[in-house]
Amino acid sequence: MAISEKMLGFSTRSSWIRKMFEEGAKLKIQYGADQVFDFSLGNPDVPPPPQFNDVLLELAKNTTPGQHSYMPNGGLPWVREAIAARMSAEQGVAIHHGDLLMACGAAGAINVVMKALLDPGDEVVMLAPYFVEYGFYVDNHGGVARVVQTDADFNLDLGAIEAALTEKTKAVIINSPNNPTGQVYPAAAIRALGALLEEVGNRFGSTIYLISDEPYRKIVFDDCQVPPIFHLVRNSIVLSSFSKDLSLPGERIGYVAVHPEADDKGPLLDAMTLATRILGFVNAPAFMQRVVAELQEVSIDTSVYARRRDLFCSILSDIGYRFLPPKGAFYIFPQTPIEDDARFCALLQEERILAVPGRGFGSPGHMRLAFCIDEGYIARSAPGFKAAFDRAQRL
Template identity: 40%
Template sequence: MINQNYLAMLRHRSVIRDLSELAAALGKEIGDENVFDFSLGNPSVPPPESFREVCEELLHELSPLALHGYSPSLGIPEVKEQIAASLNRRFGTCYTGEHIFPTSGAAGAIAHALRAVSQPGDEILVPAPFFPEYVPYITGAGAKLRVIPPRFEDFQINFDALEEMITENTAAVLINTPNNPSGAVYSEEALRRLSELLVRKEKECGHPLFLISDEPYREIVFDGKTLPYTAGFYDNTLTCYSFSKSLSAPGERIGYVAVNPACEMAELLVPMMGQISRGIGHNCPSSLMMRVMGRCCGETAELSVYETNMKLLYETLTRLGFEVPRPGGTFYMLPRAPEKDAAAFCRKALDYDLVFVPADGFGAPGYFRIAYCVETEKVMRALPVIERFVRERYPEMAES
């Protein structure tokens, strides 16, 4: 008999992907330039020139076997050392290559981290709003997702709820900063408070509590600020990273888990992940892309366009009366819909060729996500369309 769990998942497809496919179909009818697709978080800027140069250099320098052959099960040692050195330079950490496990993007990193620090039946706590794919990541590891209710005013961590929800069944807390879908950035104060809470709760629970920090948007932070490095605040931290956003190379599917050297059983977690790979059919990412990212880590694409787009949309939406916590990073924002049913709001927006994503699946019912990783020119053309949509369908907002 076929697997019933995956059969059931067909009835709960990714709303993001469904809307992206709908936008693509609409684009074939009326032209892509006439569809204002804010559904999918697909970077809209090219990789830096150095990315192409490194690819060409490697293709000329190394043998086909080194470029395209199997890599060691725990990753290419040279690349692991390059990543560790980059983290140490940037964040004052003390990683070695032995603490780095290359993966197929942040999704692969989270899948390995979850399995490494939890047993089937354990609970993983996740602050809302959260990336909906955390659900299959967690359930696929045999763990149970428990959602920490959101703080809607700013989408920061709801510490009161978190403290109540940590029990002896808790294995880990999974956070995402900067956050998809809200753009919220957790401050140093918030990370210190989180660390202090977890240290205290570890003593009460009698076992380690791990912090899995999902950081693919680490470099996309606004207002001239930098992102506090989560592992610098809490020893039992596993950092999950992807080069997809920083280097605008999501299709290359390359990332890593960085195990804090001070972490409980740090020397065993990366070898364990190699064994986890055997069970989930991961078996190392691309050898070529590992080597490219090793040389390019610390570099970024031209990311300033996302802050430009954020400011344009934020000014228009707030002027129209939307409640929008101002993003501190990423290329997402999470406005409150002008009616209780955000899905109904998004369906009405489709009449104006505006594609937004209702945030029910993100743990934020009544809100909708805008992924503004599109050309600024298209954002500017979308603004009067958004205004016309609101004035025609929600005149009470325009009058207030």
């Protein structure tokens, strides 16, 4: 066969979300879109803030030559300066525009970082439950993903992380607020993790970077605070996008910043800049760079997600599902009433409810429910969730 054997294998491993999407499309044709409760996709439905449209229209009027030309691979310097100013206040560390690069979304940023850090066989530690694509991003650049489970509350298990670190470890990736659990790692745990990586790196004569993937940083509930990684960990890299806090996932605009005092900061930034070019990104979208530069203090109305979270948690709790209420992002990650999460998601599908089995995120026995969907659908899904739950009790 002409197709890569590796890609064929990847297609099988990464099929859960795509499979649920395709099953949902069939159900919507059969029953009507308003009769299918699709909680499978983390595709924000809250519209961008009004300021986005104002800035978009104003900038579109600018017909000065060169507005859409090539630029430095790292992005427009004045755009990076605007983001650096906001990050300096957010992270509690003075950041210069030269400490960061613009990227094609957080996914593009992670690939740029992996390309800059990894030689074949180098290892990256991922914490389960994890965003499904991390392993593929590591493999893209010859790396090896080492999966470490979090604890019972989806918090950092420092002992398990330490046991996974080797002389080949280049980085640990954290995602907080987390997709799929909604967990936010506390500052004390992050500080301890940074100290652990420093200690182990010194033992091996290497640097182990903490990479923090933060697209949900501004989507938090109950006054939860997301700790500033740069303030806590020196050898750290923070990356994010505007896909969630501005509801712009399709525009593919994000950034990546290196701690100003990180080891090998200059060579790392140089390598990331080169990676931006040779991976084919060349530079992040010029127009969107100019747009987001004007919106650094703006975000969506997160109270919409807060209401949905409260409604969903109430429904699931009343039925008997066990879960930790999310502190951020827009996902709930309940335990499935039976051990076989795929089978239980099939029961839900018979009730026209689409959920993603937890095994796709490295944590079987759970399911991910995305609540970026109108409250009306969440409310009307309650009988289906109860029917599936009751059927599972009889198995």
